[in-house]
Amino acid sequence: MLPTYLTLMLLFPLLGGLACAVAGRKLPRALVEVLACATVWGSFACAVLAAAAYTGPQVITLTDWFASFDLSVPFSLYLDPLSLSMTVMIGFVCGLIHVYSVFYMREDEDYARYFALLNLFVFAMLTLVLGETLPLLYLGWEGVGFCSYLLIGFWYSDSENADAGRKAFITTRIGDVALMIALAWLFQLFGTLSITKVNGMGFLMPGSVITMLGILFLIAAMGKSAQMPLMVWLPDAMAGPTPVSAMIHAATMVTAGVYLLARLLPLIGSSQAALAAIAVTGGVTAFYGATCALAQRDLKRVLAYSTISQIGYMMLGVGAGAVTAATFHLLVHAFFKALLFLGAGCVIAAMHHEQDIYKMGGLRRSLPLTFWSFLAGAACLAGIPLTGGFFSKDSILLAVWLKGGVLYQALYLLGLLTALITAYYSFRLVFLVFAGGNGQVHRSSGLTVMELVLVPLAILGLLGGLLDLPAYLGGGYLSAFFEGLPAGDLLKVSHEQEIAMQILAGAMALLGLLTAYFRYGKGRADRMREAQAQPSVLISFLSQGWYFDKLYHLVLIRPYQACADFLWERVDRGVIDASVDGLGSGIGGAGRLLGRWSTGKVAVYLISFAAGGALILGYLAWLAL
Amino acid sequence: MSVPLSHVLIVASLMFAMGLGCVVAWRANVIMMLIGIEIMLNAVMLTFVGGSAHWGIADGQLFSLMLMALTSAEVSLALAMVVYLHRRKNTVNTDQFDSMKG
Numbered sequence: 001m002l003p004t005y006l007t008l009m010l011l012f013p014l015l016g017g018l019a020c021a022v023a024g025r026k027l028p029r030a031l032v033e034v035l036a037c038a039t040v041w042g043s044f045a046c047a048v049l050a051a052a053a054y055t056g057p058q059v060i061t062l063t064d065w066f067a068s069f070d071l072s073v074p075f076s077l078y079l080d081p082l083s084l085s086m087t088v089m090i091g092f093v094c095g096l097i098h099v100y101s102v103f104y105m106r107e108d109e110d111y112a113r114y115f116a117l118l119n120l121f122v123f124a125m126l127t128l129v130l131g132e133t134l135p136l137l138y139l140g141w142e143g144v145g146f147c148s149y150l151l152i153g154f155w156y157s158d159s160e161n162a163d164a165g166r167k168a169f170i171t172t173r174i175g176d177v178a179l180m181i182a183l184a185w186l187f188q189l190f191g192t193l194s195i196t197k198v199n200g201m202g203f204l205m206p207g208s209v210i211t212m213l214g215i216l217f218l219i220a221a222m223g224k225s226a227q228m229p230l231m232v233w234l235p236d237a238m239a240g241p242t243p244v245s246a247m248i249h250a251a252t253m254v255t256a257g258v259y260l261l262a263r264l265l266p267l268i269g270s271s272q273a274a275l276a277a278i279a280v281t282g283g284v285t286a287f288y289g290a291t292c293a294l295a296q297r298d299l300k301r302v303l304a305y306s307t308i309s310q311i312g313y314m315m316l317g318v319g320a321g322a323v324t325a326a327t328f329h330l331l332v333h334a335f336f337k338a339l340l341f342l343g344a345g346c347v348i349a350a351m352h353h354e355q356d357i358y359k360m361g362g363l364r365r366s367l368p369l370t371f372w373s374f375l376a377g378a379a380c381l382a383g384i385p386l387t388g389g390f391f392s393k394d395s396i397l398l399a400v401w402l403k404g405g406v407l408y409q410a411l412y413l414l415g416l417l418t419a420l421i422t423a424y425y426s427f428r429l430v431f432l433v434f435a436g437g438n439g440q441v442h443r444s445s446g447l448t449v450m451e452l453v454l455v456p457l458a459i460l461g462l463l464g465g466l467l468d469l470p471a472y473l474g475g476g477y478l479s480a481f482f483e484g485l486p487a488g489d490l491l492k493v494s495h496e497q498e499i500a501m502q503i504l505a506g507a508m509a510l511l512g513l514l515t516a517y518f519r520y521g522k523g524r525a526d527r528m529r530e531a532q533a534q535p536s537v538l539i540s541f542l543s544q545g546w547y548f549d550k551l552y553h554l555v556l557i558r559p560y561q562a563c564a565d566f567l568w569e570r571v572d573r574g575v576i577d578a579s580v581d582g583l584g585s586g587i588g589g590a591g592r593l594l595g596r597w598s599t600g601k602v603a604v605y606l607i608s609f610a611a612g613g614a615l616i617l618g619y620l621a622w623l624a625l
Numbered sequence: 626m627s628v629p630l631s632h633v634l635i636v637a638s639l640m641f642a643m644g645l646g647c648v649v650a651w652r653a654n655v656i657m658m659l660i661g662i663e664i665m666l667n668a669v670m671l672t673f674v675g676g677s678a679h680w681g682i683a684d685g686q687l688f689s690l691m692l693m694a695l696t697s698a699e700v701s702l703a704l705a706m707v708v709y710l711h712r713r714k715n716t717v718n719t720d721q722f723d724s725m726k727g
Contacts, residue, residue: 600726602719603652610645 001053003060006077009046009087010126012039017119024112036115037098040122044091051084059132059196070191078132078196081481082262082327086129089331093251093338093457094122100342100453101243104349108241114154118247121147125252129259134183134193137260141179141224144253145172151248152240164239171233175223175257182216199266207271214274217264218281221257225311228285232548234308235292238300242348245300246341249307251334258314258330262323269321276407279319279400283411283418286312288546290421294428295542297531298355299344302429305545306381307337309422313396316415320408322399328468329392336380336389336461339454343374346450347433357429358531361436361524371434373454378430380461382423382513385506388464393419394505395468398498416508423512431520432527633675640668655707655717659700666696 016039024032057080065075098118105114124143131137146169153165187193189209190201202210221227226234234254238245248254261268261278268274289309296302310333317326348355350367364371380389397419401412520527541547597604647661670689677685707717714721 598726600723602658602722603649606648606652610649 002050002058002079003062005046005050005053006060006079006130007062009043009050009091010077010123010130012042012046013119013123013126015039017116017123020112020116020119024116027112029111032112032115033102036119037095037102039119040091040095040098043122043126044088044095047084047087047091050079051088054079054084057081061132065133065136071187071193073133073135073193075136076132076194077130079130082259082323083129085327085331085481086259087126089334090122090125090129090251093334094118094125094247096453096457097243097247097251097338097342100246100345100450101241103447103449104243104345105241110154114151114241117147117151117154118244121151121247121252125256128256132195134186134195134198137195137263138179138183141256141260142176144248144256145169145176145224148172148237148244148248148253151244152237154240154244158239161239164233164236168233168237171230172223175220175230178216178223179220179260182213182220185213185216195263199264202267202270207273210268211271211273214268214271215277217261217268218274218278221261221278221315222281223257224260225254225257225315226308227257227281227312227315228288229548231285231289231308232545232552235301235304235545238298238304242300242341242345245304246338246345249304250337250341254307254311255314255330255334258311258318258326261315261318262326265318265321265323275319275321277319279316279403279408279411282312282315282317282319283400283414284312285309286316286418287414287421288312290418290425292542292545293425294421295535295539297358297543299347299357299360299429299433300341300355302357302425303337303340303344306340306422306425309418310337310381313393313415313418316411317396317399319411320396320399320403322396324468325392325395325399329389329396331467332380332388332392332461332464335457335464336377339373339377339457339461340381342450342457343370343377343454346370346447346454347374349450350447357432358528360433362434364434367451369451370454373451373458374434375430376458376462378426380464382426383419383505383509384423384513385502385509386465388461388467390502390506390509391465391468394502397505398501401501416505419505420508420512423509424516427513427516428520431516431524435521436524628675630675630679633671633679637668637671637675640671641665644668652720653718655710655719658719659703659707663696663700666692 016035020032020036027035057078059076059078061074061076063075065073067073098115101114101118105111108114121144124140124147126140128137128140128144131140149165149169151165152168153162156162156165183193186198189205190198192198219230222230234249237248240248286309289305289307289312293302293305293309296305310329314326314329314333317323317329346367347360347363347370350363350370351360354360376387380387383390383393397412397415400408400415535543544550597608641664644661644664644667647664648658649661651657651661670692673685673689673692675685677683677689710722711717
């Protein structure tokens with residue numbers, strides 16, 4: 001039964017997407033909406049059935065895809081705890097986002113394109129997750145990139161949005177080049193592109209090769225998961241509709257990099273250097289994202305930077321070799337970040353598309369359901385003790401600490417500091433948006449349904465900790481589930497130490513909460529006044545994302561433009577076009593010159609004839625002599 | 626054969642050159658040009674006859690007979706054209722007839 005479930009899981013969103021794309025404009029709106037939602041929920045149902053029928057890791061070959069010489073790539077899927085948990089999460093979160101989208105996009109005329117892309121996005125992500133061969137994974141990898149490009153630039157008539165889409169596409173493509181190189185190299189080294197086979201053959205290669213492969217995969221993940229230094233696209237990607245942000249930035253695309261590294265950890269995990277590079281990237285990005293989120297004024301950009309930061313945590317976990325912890329955080333993060341984005345969508349819809357958090361306030365009373373759900377999401381994000389985010393973040397920090405060594409201990413401290421900042425900015429958001437005075441909102445009929453979607457996500461986010469409770473509370477379900485994985489690792493740690501570290505992390509979160517309360521809860525009016533003034537140097541440094549955009553503009557884009565201008569003006573137009581044009585006009589001129597010879601006068605022809613005859617005669621005479 | 630071929634050829638080429646000179650020099654007059662062309666054709670005929678006598682083959686003689694027929698036909702046509710042209714433009718100067726300009 002398993003192959004049927006997996007095939008249907010992939011086929012549902014694909015067919016839904018195709019149907020919407022081909023016939024969506026002809027069909028009645030309600031039908032398209034129902035179709036788009038039903039296919040994703042069908043896919044989720046298949047994922048649940050597959051989970052129920054799951055007995056152990058299994059490779060399912062559906063059919064041959066292509067084979068030539070010694071390269072053969074079958075169309076095969078791999079179901080193991082990692083991919084199974086991902087598919088269930090993707091199906092569920094994307095299903096909710098689809099339902100939410102129906103109401104969020106009520107006003108938009110272009111629903112057919114929207115739902116087609118959304119469905120295709122789910123299909124591509126599931127292909128990525130389930131693919132057993134790397135080319136199949138790459139297909140899904142590119143598919144989500146393509147769909148995200150179209151969805152981020154969904155309102156393409158505004159050139160800023162279209163630019164954001166292009167930026168996302170091009171930046172992630174830099175990482176994809178590294179992935180392509182890694183795939184070609186892997187095939188050259190091992191003669192196969194099957195993930196399960198490659199994972200078991202790492203020991204055949206010298207450490208330096210594995211390190212290089214690890215770095216290449218890391219670069220690929222940097223692009224897709226918006227890690228330093230390829231993170232610049234993600235804040236701009238907020239240009240798309242909010243449900244799209246929730247989908248791309250919470251549940252699917254940006255986690256693909258983490259998933260790739262977790263998937264290939266048995267191969268690259270033997271290289272300490274590669275692991276360290278992954279961990280450092282993750283740790284630094286987590287810190288970077290959190291600091292940037294501190295100074296943002298746009299509601300969605302705060303969440304975007306927080307996504308960068310949280311994915312950084314996951315990378316840190318993978319870098320510490322803790323696939324379980326990283327996946328745990330990935331799953332819980334998907335719930336609470338989708339919740340935060342969708343909550344933000346409710347706020348934005350109710351505020352007439354106002355996104356500046358300094359212009360909000362008082363929504364606690366006018367949007368109570370959104371408020372409580374958003375509060376739950378923020379508590380998870382901040383890692384307030386006993387929420388899902390607390391346990392998952394803590395298990396990553398714990399794994400980093402247990403890894404030992406100066407580097408990892410420094411990263412642990414950085415992670416702890418980031419946790420403090422995270423708690424601070426999460427509650428800054430809550431206080432600015434929901435606390436305080438006037439809360440005039442505009443309620444539409446769809447808003448209630450949109451708010452109801454938040455509830456299951458809030459429950460899942462808050463109770464997400466149950467997925468993988470720490471050992472002293474009876475041990476985790478996820479840890480046991482992942483135990484059989486090649487890289488699945490049970491952390492061996494005494495209960496006292498674990499409790500001590502969780503108290504430390506919890507204290508950090510509460511400290512951040514308290515600071516935010518005093519600064520933005522009690523001193524809200526002062527902050528509002530300050531926001532009117534010119535921002536300080538530090539604030540603008542942080543709100544501009546450490547000026548990375550400007551740096552790239554200076555280092556990459558400006559020289560590129562200068563080079564392109566030179567090649568266009570001087571080389572293309574100055575040399576190539578000019579020489580071709582010159583040749584043409586030269587021949588034309590010569591033709592006109594010769595044309596003047598044909599005067600129509602018999603005499604001229606006769607003289608020409610005589611002269612020609614004389615020339616021929618002269619030539620013959622010269623030959624004869 | 627009392628006269629060597631080279632002499633015949635020299636005379637023929639002189640005649641041809643003179644005919645050509647006539648055509649080029651008197652181009653203001655179509656009739657003079659026709660006369661020049663006739664002289665050039667005569668030079669060609671002389672060459673044919675000389676060659677025929679030299680190699681003892683009758684082909685050249687035949688060609689000269691055909692040329693005579695050709696020239697008489699040509700002259701009758703050409704004179705008719707001269708009359709026609711003169712009627713149109715009231716002149717026989719060839720430089721006036723340039724409507725076939727390329």
